[in-house]
Amino acid sequence: MDRILDFIERHKYGILITLVIHVGIFVYFQVATYKEVILFEPWDFQSVHKEAPDDIEITPDQIQTPQEQELLNPQEDVSSFVKNINDTREKSKSDDIKYTSYSKSGNPEQIERDFEQQLKNEIDRKRQEKENKKNAANADLEKEKNTKTTKTNTTQGGDASAKAVEGATMVSYSLADRHPLNHNDWNIRNPGYTCGNVNGVVKIAIVVDEGGIVVGASVVEAESQNATACMKQRAKEYALMSRFNYSANAPKKQEGIITYRFVYR
Numbered sequence: 418m419d420r421i422l423d424f425i426e427r428h429k430y431g432i433l434i435t436l437v438i439h440v441g442i443f444v445y446f447q448v449a450t451y452k453e454v455i456l457f458e459p460w461d462f463q464s465v466h467k468e469a470p471d472d473i474e475i476t477p478d479q480i481q482t483p484q485e486q487e488l489l490n491p492q493e494d495v496s497s498f499v500k501n502i503n504d505t506r507e508k509s510k511s512d513d514i515k516y517t518s519y520s521k522s523g524n525p526e527q528i529e530r531d532f533e534q535q536l537k538n539e540i541d542r543k544r545q546e547k548e549n550k551k552n553a554a555n556a557d558l559e560k561e562k563n564t565k566t567t568k569t570n571t572t573q574g575g576d577a578s579a580k581a582v583e584g585a586t587m588v589s590y591s592l593a594d595r596h597p598l599n600h601n602d603w604n605i606r607n608p609g610y611t612c613g614n615v616n617g618v619v620k621i622a623i624v625v626d627e628g629g630i631v632v633g634a635s636v637v638e639a640e641s642q643n644a645t646a647c648m649k650q651r652a653k654e655y656a657l658m659s660r661f662n663y664s665a666n667a668p669k670k671q672e673g674i675i676t677y678r679f680v681y682r
Contacts, residue, residue: 592673
């Protein structure tokens with residue numbers, strides 16, 4: 418016993434320091450690992466049965482109009498044909514007709530002269546494009562592309578239908594005394610399935626030169642309905658790709674309209 422007391426007496430400072438260190442470490446870890454207790458209020462099941470207040474304010478923007486409902490769920494059938502708004506032919510709803518937006522009736526000699534003049538304009542335009550190219554390689558590629566496009570447009574032409582389509586179409590245009598290039602509606606193409614799961618109408622004001630090339634296109638906002646940014650962009654792109662016939666009687670800059678209906682399929 419005396420030996421133990423003697424050992425404690427001789428090492429009392431070391432033992433005291435050791436105890437202080439252990440107590441300090443214990444307190445540190447207690448503080449470091451302390452987590453605040455969050456009290457959650459019990460669920461009040463009675464509040465589930467409370468009725469909604471009667472004074473909820475509904476703004477006019479939240480009310481769906483009949484016009485908007487018709488755009489989202491159109492009641493009328495919309496065909497994928499191209500329609501000429503100025504077409505005077507008899508109209509039909511028959512499903513057995515492959516409708517076209519043009520009629521080949523008229524003076525055959527005048528039609529032939531117009532076609533020859535159109536070819537001359539095409540040749541002059543391509544020559545001008547080639548001269549404006551600084552890089553000969555790029556000019557050759559552009560020429561090859563235009564040649565392929567011309568061949569494709571020519572081979573895809575067909576006979577005109579005897580009657581015009583009745584009802585709504587995905588593409589319609591109004592351009593006095595003009596028809597699609599090479600009597601081929603493919604030259605007024607249809608972007609109507611390219612903008613997702615929403616219906617809408619975009620009206621494009623176009624400017625066409627004497628040779629039938631669309632040189633300007635802008636969205637008519639006031640007469641477009643439920644038009645998204647995608648629809649407006651696609652409509653302008655496709656309008657600028659449209660091509661019409663040459664007309665010696667047309668002004669240098671002829672104004673017209675192309676209307677695109679976008680349909681969710």
